[in-house]
Amino acid sequence: MLRIAVCVSGGGTNLQAIIDAIADGRIADTEIVRVISNKKDAYALERAAKAGIEAVAVARTDYPDKQSFQDALLGAVDEAAPDLVVLAGFLVVLPEKMVAKYRKRIINIHPSLIPSFCGDGFYGLRVHEAALARGVKVTGATVHFVDEGTDTGPIIKQKAVEIFDGDTPEVLQKRVMEQAEWKILPETINEIAAGKIKIG
Numbered sequence: 001m002l003r004i005a006v007c008v009s010g011g012g013t014n015l016q017a018i019i020d021a022i023a024d025g026r027i028a029d030t031e032i033v034r035v036i037s038n039k040k041d042a043y044a045l046e047r048a049a050k051a052g053i054e055a056v057a058v059a060r061t062d063y064p065d066k067q068s069f070q071d072a073l074l075g076a077v078d079e080a081a082p083d084l085v086v087l088a089g090f091l092v093v094l095p096e097k098m099v100a101k102y103r104k105r106i107i108n109i110h111p112s113l114i115p116s117f118c119g120d121g122f123y124g125l126r127v128h129e130a131a132l133a134r135g136v137k138v139t140g141a142t143v144h145f146v147d148e149g150t151d152t153g154p155i156i157k158q159k160a161v162e163i164f165d166g167d168t169p170e171v172l173q174k175r176v177m178e179q180a181e182w183k184i185l186p187e188t189i190n191e192i193a194a195g196k197i198k199i200g
């Protein structure tokens with residue numbers, strides 16, 4: 001059984017995609033052992049509660065300095081003893097100690113076809129605003145291993161999504177979520193659980 005800890009910051013639609021895929025069998029042999037949020041009011045925490053999944057909030061404002069926050073974040077992950085850490089809309093730069101300790105065992109979903117529209121400052125709607133501003137006709141989503149950089153780790157899976165005339169950032173974000181993110185993240189986890197994608 002693959003034990004996964006899912007880190008979230010917001011709406012949790014990618015977390016929900018994982019929960020649903022486990023429930024309907026598209027992800028086999030996998031258990032979400034903990035949800036970790038850096039925001040106490042993240043709707044993702046509601047989703048975890050509804051699914052009966054243990055969840056903790058580790059908020060920067062609860063700690064006197066960055067180091068103690070990072071230690072608490074790593075502690076919350078370690079307590080869950082996961083095989084895999086999934087960053088699903090998690091907007092915190094991971095402590096280097098955590099990246100080193102869980103090397104090749106942390107994956108992230110990014111809402112573009114890396115190396116386009118990624119790196120510092122490219123998150124959420126900003127990614128889609130940049131794609132529309134550049135005038136690309138195709139965008140998509142990427143699942144990659146997390147290393148010390150921002151969106152720089154080895155790419156695992158990608159899925160392309162068409163951009164249509166008149167798309168707004170919000171319309172495009174929804175299409176990328178529905179047609180790409182919510183598909184390739186569960187697929188990747190299922191393949192890791194089946195040993196088809198090697199971790200660690």
Ligand code: GRF
Pocket residue numbers: 008009010011012013014015044088089090109110111123124125173181
């Ligand atoms: C989405 O844009 C996703 O691509 C990115 O974070 C945003 C929120 O995701 N990773 P979620 O709804 O909280 O899963």
